[in-house]
Amino acid sequence: MVWDWIPRNRELILGLLAEHLVLSLLPVLAGLVLAVPLGWLANRSPAARAVLIPTAGVLYTIPSLVLFVVLPGILGTQILDPVNVVVALTVYTVALLVRSVADALAAVPSMVVAAATAMGFRPARRFVAVEFPLAVPVLIAGLRVAAVSNISLVSVGALIGVGGLGFLFTDGYQKDFPTEIITGIVLSMLIALLTDALLLTLGRVLTPWHRLAGSRG
Amino acid sequence: MIEFREVTKRFPDGTVAVDALSLDVEAGRITVFVGPSGCGKTTSLRMINRMVEPTAGTILVGGRDVMDGDPAQLRRGIGYVIQQAGLFPHRTVLDNVACVPLLLGWSRKRARARAGELMELVGLVPETAGRYPAQLPGGQQQRVGVARALAADPPVLLMDEPFSAVDPVVRQSLQDELLRLQSELDKTIVFVTHDIDEALKLGDRIAVFRVGGVLAQYDRPGVLLARPADDFVDGFVGRDRGYRGLGFLSADGLPLGELRTMTVGESVPERGWTLVVDADRRPLGWVDGGRNGASATAVRADGLVPGGSLYDTGADSLRGALDAALSSPSGLGVAVDGTGAVVGSVSADDVLTRLAAARADGAAA
Amino acid sequence: MTILSSVLAWFADPVHWSGPEGVPARVLEHVYYGALALLVGALLAVPVGLLVGHTGRGGFLVVGLANWLRSLPDLGLLILLVLLVGIGLVPVVAALVVLAVPPLLAGAYAGVRNTDRAVVDAARGMGMREHEVLLRVELPNALPLLFGGLRSAVLQVVATTSVAAYVGFGGLGRFLIDGFRAQADPIAKYTEMTAGVLLIAALALLLEAVLAGVQRAVVSPGLRAPGRGARSPADMVLRDDPPCPLTETKPETAGVNP
Numbered sequence: 001m002v003w004d005w006i007p008r009n010r011e012l013i014l015g016l017l018a019e020h021l022v023l024s025l026l027p028v029l030a031g032l033v034l035a036v037p038l039g040w041l042a043n044r045s046p047a048a049r050a051v052l053i054p055t056a057g058v059l060y061t062i063p064s065l066v067l068f069v070v071l072p073g074i075l076g077t078q079i080l081d082p083v084n085v086v087v088a089l090t091v092y093t094v095a096l097l098v099r100s101v102a103d104a105l106a107a108v109p110s111m112v113v114a115a116a117t118a119m120g121f122r123p124a125r126r127f128v129a130v131e132f133p134l135a136v137p138v139l140i141a142g143l144r145v146a147a148v149s150n151i152s153l154v155s156v157g158a159l160i161g162v163g164g165l166g167f168l169f170t171d172g173y174q175k176d177f178p179t180e181i182i183t184g185i186v187l188s189m190l191i192a193l194l195t196d197a198l199l200l201t202l203g204r205v206l207t208p209w210h211r212l213a214g215s216r217g
Numbered sequence: 218m219i220e221f222r223e224v225t226k227r228f229p230d231g232t233v234a235v236d237a238l239s240l241d242v243e244a245g246r247i248t249v250f251v252g253p254s255g256c257g258k259t260t261s262l263r264m265i266n267r268m269v270e271p272t273a274g275t276i277l278v279g280g281r282d283v284m285d286g287d288p289a290q291l292r293r294g295i296g297y298v299i300q301q302a303g304l305f306p307h308r309t310v311l312d313n314v315a316c317v318p319l320l321l322g323w324s325r326k327r328a329r330a331r332a333g334e335l336m337e338l339v340g341l342v343p344e345t346a347g348r349y350p351a352q353l354p355g356g357q358q359q360r361v362g363v364a365r366a367l368a369a370d371p372p373v374l375l376m377d378e379p380f381s382a383v384d385p386v387v388r389q390s391l392q393d394e395l396l397r398l399q400s401e402l403d404k405t406i407v408f409v410t411h412d413i414d415e416a417l418k419l420g421d422r423i424a425v426f427r428v429g430g431v432l433a434q435y436d437r438p439g440v441l442l443a444r445p446a447d448d449f450v451d452g453f454v455g456r457d458r459g460y461r462g463l464g465f466l467s468a469d470g471l472p473l474g475e476l477r478t479m480t481v482g483e484s485v486p487e488r489g490w491t492l493v494v495d496a497d498r499r500p501l502g503w504v505d506g507g508r509n510g511a512s513a514t515a516v517r518a519d520g521l522v523p524g525g526s527l528y529d530t531g532a533d534s535l536r537g538a539l540d541a542a543l544s545s546p547s548g549l550g551v552a553v554d555g556t557g558a559v560v561g562s563v564s565a566d567d568v569l570t571r572l573a574a575a576r577a578d579g580a581a582a
Numbered sequence: 583m584t585i586l587s588s589v590l591a592w593f594a595d596p597v598h599w600s601g602p603e604g605v606p607a608r609v610l611e612h613v614y615y616g617a618l619a620l621l622v623g624a625l626l627a628v629p630v631g632l633l634v635g636h637t638g639r640g641g642f643l644v645v646g647l648a649n650w651l652r653s654l655p656d657l658g659l660l661i662l663l664v665l666l667v668g669i670g671l672v673p674v675v676a677a678l679v680v681l682a683v684p685p686l687l688a689g690a691y692a693g694v695r696n697t698d699r700a701v702v703d704a705a706r707g708m709g710m711r712e713h714e715v716l717l718r719v720e721l722p723n724a725l726p727l728l729f730g731g732l733r734s735a736v737l738q739v740v741a742t743t744s745v746a747a748y749v750g751f752g753g754l755g756r757f758l759i760d761g762f763r764a765q766a767d768p769i770a771k772y773t774e775m776t777a778g779v780l781l782i783a784a785l786a787l788l789l790e791a792v793l794a795g796v797q798r799a800v801v802s803p804g805l806r807a808p809g810r811g812a813r814s815p816a817d818m819v820l821r822d823d824p825p826c827p828l829t830e831t832k833p834e835t836a837g838v839n840p
Contacts, residue, residue, distance in 0.1 A: 061790050063741030065758065066779035073585060073776070148652050155655040159748055160762065169658040173749070178665050185658040192653030268707055293709030303704025307722040307802035317708050349804030365708070375707075 002179045013168075017187060020164025023085050023157070024150040025195070030086075031093025031146060038094065039101020040127065049102065056095040064088055064153045068160050085157045092153075093146045100142030104135035137210060140203035144196050151192040155184070218244035218405045219265060219373065224274035226260050226430070234260040235430035237274070242422075244372075245403040249420035251410055252453070257430030258409045262375050265407060266295045278373060293320055296366030296374040296404075300382055302358040304350035310361050311336070311346040317369040328368075335364040340394060356387035363395070367402070376408045380415070392418055413454055417442070417461065425450050439465030463536035463572065471538055471571050473530070473552050473561030479504075481518045490547035493521055498558040500524055500551050528552045528563050535575075539568040588773040589780070598777075603756070605781065611752035612785065616739045619675045623682030623735065631690025632724070636716045644691050648684040656681050656742050664749045674746045681742055682735040689731020693724025726805055729797040736793060740786045744778075754782050 006013065042049040067088035072079045075087065108131050116130045158166025168184030171177075204210070219242035226235040235257040242248045250258035263269040264276055267288040276283045283291055304313050314332035319325065336346060339360045350358055359379055366374055380388045392415065399406065410416055416423050417438045424435045427449050434446040442462030445451040451458075477491045481501070485491075488507035493516055494500055502521025525544025528537050530552050541550030542565040550563040592598060599605050634640045656677055663673035697720050705719040747755030757778025765771035 058787070061737055061786050062783050063737075063744065063779075063786055065741065065744050065755075066783045069758065069775050069779045073772070079772075148649070152653060152655045155657045156742075156745065158657065159745065159759070163657075166655070166657055169655070169661045170748075173661045173665065176665060178662060181658055181662045181665065185655055185662065188655040188658065189650070189653045193649070196649060196653070266707060268703070289709045289711045291709070292707055297704065297707035299700060299704055299707070301698070301700040303698070303700040303707075305701060305705070305719060306698070306804045307719075307725075308804065320709055320714075349802070351804060362704075 001182065002177075005177075005179050006183060013183065013187070016165050016167055016184075017191070019082075020151070020154055020166075020188070021191060023082060023162070023164050024089065024154045024191075025147065027086055027089035027093050027150055028143060028147050030090045031097055032143065034090070035094045035097030035101055036132075038098045040105065042098060042102040043105040052098055053102065056098045059091055059095040064092070064156055065159065067091060068157055080161045082162045084160075085154065085162050089150045089153060093150065096146050097139070097142050100138055101135065104138035105131055107138065108134045133207070136206050137203060140199055140206075144199045147195045147199060148192045151188060151195065155188060218242055218279060219407065220275075220277040221261070222275040222277070224261070224264065224271045224276055226257070226264065226269060227272045233430055235264070235271075238430065238432055240424060240432060240435050242405060242407055244405045246421035247399060247406040247408055247419050249408045249410060249416040249423045250426060251413060251416040251420075251423055252426030252433075253428060254411060255428050256426035258411075258424075258426050259377055260430070261426075262377055262407055262409045265373070265375055266292045266297060268292075293317055293369065294371050294373070296369075296371045298359075298362045298366045298374070298376045298379045300378040302350070302355075302362035302379075304358055304361055304365070306350055308349075309346065310341070310348050310350065310353070313350065313361055314364045314368050316365060321369055331368060332364070335368050336361075338367070339364045339398070355383045356391060359383060359391055360394075363398075367404075372405055374404045374406045376406060378409055378411070381410065381412065388415075395419065417464075425453060437465075460536070460539075463539055463568075464534045466535040466572065466575050468528075468530070468533055468535050468538050468571070470574075471535070471563060472567055473563060474549070474567070476549065476551070476559065476562040478559060479516065481516050483516055485514055485516055490549070492524070492547075492551060492559065493518075494559055497556075500527070500553070500559055503546055505546075522546050524551060526550075527557075529555070530560060531555045535568055535571060538563050539565060542568060584769060585772055585776065588769055589776050592773050592777045608752065608754050608756055609781070609785065612740070612743050612754045612782075615671070615674055615678065615746060615751075615753060616736070616743045618671075619678030619739055619743075620682050620732075620735060622675065623679045624686055624732075626679070627683045627686035628690045628728070631687045632694055632716060632721065635691045635694025635724070636712075636720055638695075641691065641695070644687055648688045651680055651684045654680055657745055657748075660745060661749060669750050674743075674749075674751055678739050678742060681738050685731040685734035685738070686728075687731075689728045689734070690724060693727035693731075694720045696727060697723040722802055723805065725801045726797075729793070729801065733790060733793050733797075736789055737786055740782070740789060744782055754778055754785065757781065 038052055042052045068084055069079070071077065071084045071087055072081065075083065077083050112130065112134065113126070116126045121129065154164050155166030155169060157163035158170045163170075165184045165188050168180045172180030172184070221238045221240050224235060224238045225233065227233050238257075238261060250261055252258050260269055264271050265278065265283065267283050270284070278291075278295070304310075305316070308316075311329060311332050314335050315325075315328040318328035318331055323331070333343070333346065336343070341357065341360050341364065345353065345357065345361075350361065353361065362379065366376075380391050383391065396419065408416075408419055410419075420438055422435065423438055423441055425433045425441070427433045433453075434441060434450045436446075439462060441450065442454060442458045442465060445454055445458070477486075477489070478494045478498070479486070479491050480494060480496070485504055486506040489505075491504050491506065492500055493502055493504060501518065502523055504516055504521060524546070526537070526540050528541035528550050531554060538550060538552075541552070542548065542563055543550075545551060548564070550565075551559060552561045552563050554560050597604075601607065631644065634644050659680060660673065660677035663677055667673050694716075701719060701723070702715060705715045710718065743753050744755030744758060746753050747759040755778070758775050761771050761774030761778060765774055
């Protein structure tokens with residue numbers, strides 16, 4: 001390790017770090033916003049489910065590199081445009097979360113839903129007040145997987161020139177300079193694990209009743 | 218057959234589940250462990266096949282200490298039925314039942330043939346053989362569980378709340394089925410339940426446990442109802458124990474009274490209750506001569522007052538006799554023989570007299 | 583639509599279908615690296631996952647390890663290994679093994695943990711020894727989740743094997759990297775890249791379909807009954823992503839979470 005390379009390139013590293021965070025976490029946010037209504041739809045209507053869930057499965061099967069390359073053709077963007085990476089990762093996040101949301105909503109005990117209906121909740125209010133909160137733990141689990149794999153996948157984008165910290169890998173390879181690569185790996189892992197821990201904490205804060213049940217048992 | 222000698226189980230966290238338990242389980246009988254949750258009844262059962270190992274004391278099965286030798290070998294010789302049946306979801310019903318014989322090294326063919334016999338014995342139709350457990354309703358799953366436990370013909374059967382997860386109607390039929398099986402097989406059965414009614418119905422002997430793993434009373438069901446050892450047992454046995462205790466007293470020697478009978482088409486008598494019977498003397502219902510003021514009219518089959526329960530002189534206990542008397546509109550219980558033909562009447566007073574005599578006998582004995 | 587027609591022309595050109603740089607050879611290379619990595623990964627991860635699931639001890643280690651490995655950026659790891667030991671099969675396969683282990687580990691562990699405790703109790707109570715409980719009862723019951731993990735591992739390995747081309751190795755990634763680097767003409771460049779990614783996507787979908795078929799053949803129909811997995815044939819192409827069941831069983835590893 002050439003330790004002093006790191007402070008000498010602080011600006012570059014911090015810039016890449018910021019780019020990496022945006023490229024990986026923006027899709028998580030966008031994916032969540034899209035997946036909740038789609039998952040809700042898949043849970044409500046068998047027809048929607050029959051379309052959405054298999055589609056999500058096929059999308060998930062397509063390697064990320066493929067999307068990075070094919071999307072410019074579909075979106076009309078330049079191949080080096082960061083939008084390609086954001087859209088590709090959003091597609092993955094949606095594909096993963098649609099099923100999580102649908103399964104989580106299906107797992108809400110029907111008696112709880114019936115009780116809420118009997119108390120006079122209208123469907124929209126009931127979804128916000130009852131079904132969605134109860135689906136949070138599974139949703140958080142899905143978000144954690146999406147966030148961690150997105151952070152790792154972004155660096156693959158470096159192969160087509162947009163990859164946040166992935167630049168340190170390709171650049172380090174061309175310069176035959178392991179320090180740069182190790183720096184990239186460590187930073188990427190750090191933000192992945194930190195994001196994971198943050199989401200875990202968020203999940204606990206949002207579902208205090210789970211913690212209570214856990215400590216009793 | 219199974220002997221507990223000062224057996225204690227203390228779990229690592231310090232709780233004492235079973236405290237110095239000593240009792241003998243009779244061979245060829247059903248012994249029920251009953252008590253509230255946390256009383257150590259299941260732990261006691263699970264120590265018999267070493268699913269739980271005792272902290273102190275000895276358990277002998279057929280004279281051998283269960284702690285000697287290989288636990289897997291011990292368990293293969295003891296049938297084991299648990300609450301959720303615990304059937305293997307990835308195997309067919311037939312292969313579930315054939316499981317222990319296969320573990321014992323039987324050929325697949327012989328094990329499956331044996332499994333087929335067992336399925337028939339517990340009342341499962343052959344079509345179920347190829348199904349998977351998830352395709353069967355709960356009651357059927359429990360039958361498979363019982364068949365699986367019996368497959369290697371073990372002398373001892375351990376049953377841990379086997380019927381508590383099924384609905385009351387199915388539970389009753391499973392209980393009846395178990396009693397029928399036991400009358401053919403004469404296994405040594407240890408049965409755990411928290412339901413005192415189930416214990417009283419099935420048990421030849423009942424061990425009542427209190428919280429903390431202490432044996433409160435170990436007796437025959439009739440004795441448990443007649444003479445509970447203390448307030449705890451009294452409370453646990455519950456309400457109506459005097460009435461339910463009649464169920465364990467023989468009705469032998471109960472005097473039968475006269476009973477006025479007639480058939481459809483005869484004239485209604487001037488006063489008093491008369492039982493209407495068919496050509497085979499089976500009861501149809503009652504007519505009350507005085508009340509409808511319709512004397513001299515003919516008895517019609519659709520104008521009868523329905524009767525109460527019947528007292529079968531061959532099979533019923535004093536409880537059946539008393540219930541027949543109490544549920545009859547005339548106050549006279551209808552006594553029938555095995556074919557259902559009326560043989561006489563029984564009155565509540567006679568039952569109580571008989572009860573008093575039984576008490577006097579019991580006190581003398 | 584010039585791209586579409588030129589991609590079709592690319593596939594129609596017999597030059598691309600023969601020799602050491604043709605499609606069949608590249609497919610074989612791709613599958614070979616991936617299969618090797620999956621084999622090594624399975625040999626490492628599945629026994630550990632099964633054993634930890636069976637004993638119930640060290641569950642938090644498995645979850646933690648899977649999380650750490652998952653967070654490793656594969657491209658960086660591959661490049662680092664190549665720089666350290668030189669280009670060759672070992673660094674490529676090693677990087678892919680790191681990718682294959684988390685889903686396999688999680689699938690095996692969660693599969694065993696999710697086996698109904700009453701079923702395991704009954705197995706022991708009827709006189710099965712510990713290895714019999716694991717192999718005859720817990721393993722067959724773990725298969726649906728284990729297969730979910732395997733399918734997930736296969737997808738990720740197939741996708742990432744493409745990256746090996748970046749460090750000068752073979753496989754389908756070659757078309758992608760060579761197209762990106764070598765072709766000067768934008769149409770020719772994009773054509774070769776598109777052909778490459780289409781082949782990668784086709785291989786992934788094909789393997790997914792094959793594995794789904796194998797899973798149907800291997801997993802007991804008793805585990806497919808109502809309420810357990812595969813609701814419709816369409817679900818076959820879905821990976822039963824093991825991370826979710828894994829995080830769900832987390833509370834069971836009591837005392838691990840502060």
